[in-house]
Amino acid sequence: MTGRNTADIPASTIERLPQYLRCLLELQSMGVPLVKSDRLAGLCGSNAAQVRKDFSYLGELGTRGIGYEVSALIEHISELLGVKERRRVAIVGYGKLGSALHGYAGFPERGFEVVALFDVDPAKVGCTFDGIRVFHVDEAPRVVNELGIDIAIIATPARVAQLAADAVVEGGVKAILNLAPTRLVVPEEVDVRQVCLSTDLQILSFRIAQQEGSR
Amino acid sequence: MTGRNTADIPASTIERLPQYLRCLLELQSMGVPLVKSDRLAGLCGSNAAQVRKDFSYLGELGTRGIGYEVSALIEHISELLGVKERRRVAIVGYGKLGSALHGYAGFPERGFEVVALFDVDPAKVGCTFDGIRVFHVDEAPRVVNELGIDIAIIATPARVAQLAADAVVEGGVKAILNLAPTRLVVPEEVDVRQVCLSTDLQILSFRIAQQEGSR
DNA sequence: AGGTGTGAATATATTCACAGCT
DNA sequence: AGCTGTGAATATATTCACACCT
Numbered sequence: 001m002t003g004r005n006t007a008d009i010p011a012s013t014i015e016r017l018p019q020y021l022r023c024l025l026e027l028q029s030m031g032v033p034l035v036k037s038d039r040l041a042g043l044c045g046s047n048a049a050q051v052r053k054d055f056s057y058l059g060e061l062g063t064r065g066i067g068y069e070v071s072a073l074i075e076h077i078s079e080l081l082g083v084k085e086r087r088r089v090a091i092v093g094y095g096k097l098g099s100a101l102h103g104y105a106g107f108p109e110r111g112f113e114v115v116a117l118f119d120v121d122p123a124k125v126g127c128t129f130d131g132i133r134v135f136h137v138d139e140a141p142r143v144v145n146e147l148g149i150d151i152a153i154i155a156t157p158a159r160v161a162q163l164a165a166d167a168v169v170e171g172g173v174k175a176i177l178n179l180a181p182t183r184l185v186v187p188e189e190v191d192v193r194q195v196c197l198s199t200d201l202q203i204l205s206f207r208i209a210q211q212e213g214s215r
Numbered sequence: 216m217t218g219r220n221t222a223d224i225p226a227s228t229i230e231r232l233p234q235y236l237r238c239l240l241e242l243q244s245m246g247v248p249l250v251k252s253d254r255l256a257g258l259c260g261s262n263a264a265q266v267r268k269d270f271s272y273l274g275e276l277g278t279r280g281i282g283y284e285v286s287a288l289i290e291h292i293s294e295l296l297g298v299k300e301r302r303r304v305a306i307v308g309y310g311k312l313g314s315a316l317h318g319y320a321g322f323p324e325r326g327f328e329v330v331a332l333f334d335v336d337p338a339k340v341g342c343t344f345d346g347i348r349v350f351h352v353d354e355a356p357r358v359v360n361e362l363g364i365d366i367a368i369i370a371t372p373a374r375v376a377q378l379a380a381d382a383v384v385e386g387g388v389k390a391i392l393n394l395a396p397t398r399l400v401v402p403e404e405v406d407v408r409q410v411c412l413s414t415d416l417q418i419l420s421f422r423i424a425q426q427e428g429s430r
Numbered sequence: 431a432g433g434t435g436t437g438a439a440t441a442t443a444t445t446c447a448c449a450g451c452t
Numbered sequence: 453a454g455c456t457g458t459g460a461a462t463a464t465a466t467t468c469a470c471a472c473c474t
Contacts, residue, residue: 252455278456
């Protein structure tokens, strides 16, 4: 079956596509035109069968006996991830974390453009950083809508993250990346991804404790 | 079967434990002594069956007809995650992101203590921030060992992340949380977790594209 | 020969549904 | 009566192994 419909691509495959894309861009920048599943697997920390299975959901992109054309894979995956045109992003909460994200080189490289910043601090509102204006969070409903912002990154303290989310949702944001360690309640059509570094540390801590205990 | 052995707790359950712990601490701070699976599920964005199944791996912690004692759950989960005593953490790369993490309130609250900072910038090496000293990355093998650091958080640019990892691995770090968008190669016994915000944005972007396409 | 594409087999995770305590 | 604990059923994900194309 040629997996034409994006709806029947497994979630686990989708989660790996950005990783593949990163490795493929690296190969391309090194001038590598063709790649085999086992090589790509090595670069991504995966395995050859997984790679082939994942790509098979995107269509028959490879050539038997040869491998995959790097540029064709990049094309297909970028298309699928919806990052061929730039996605417009806002950062809510312009403290240390927010400003670190604003300067993060990985975003523009991968098709994400920060087009607005939000905070509540009067000392910051109205300023521009690197050409991007800081608006008061109260203006988010209007600004998000006017600038056609798709995704908000929430980098506020946990206790105000829900208010921040409400404001950008009112403006019509379609997805939220939440860096505040709290669960957001949003309408069903808004997609939220939670990033919690403490959670990651705790998972690592578990595995350390497990190793220590087993000795 | 009473799941005494940590080794047979499913990975997916482990990944949810920090989330449960956060909600339980919140309940405790509100003075709630007892919680039922459905209530906790509501707080965590899960469902009651999942909660009960997850907890069943930790032992029989609940009381039928009544629910779970909040303090007992906190005790068990903290124990299991190995965060009852503080875990010693280093931050490698003390730019905006590194310093944002250093100030992140969630770490001390959850048992993680930042005890050393590393960078290569001569302007930073030797300084102390918030009582914590910045060492040169070259000193990491010694310092990590001397301070008994368990976990390193890598917040360097991607191109030097592997060097940073090599240095802390040499010092005997047991786990790495990698915020640089690159895959690290480390010895098998060192556990790495990758956080990549671009990846998260791309996954959100896919789901937006999918919604848009379906209309 | 040397690789992909993919059904079949296996492993893992989630959900259901109800027996078993309190 | 009410809620946990858990086998059984289902769904999802990974891995195997080989037919099939170049």
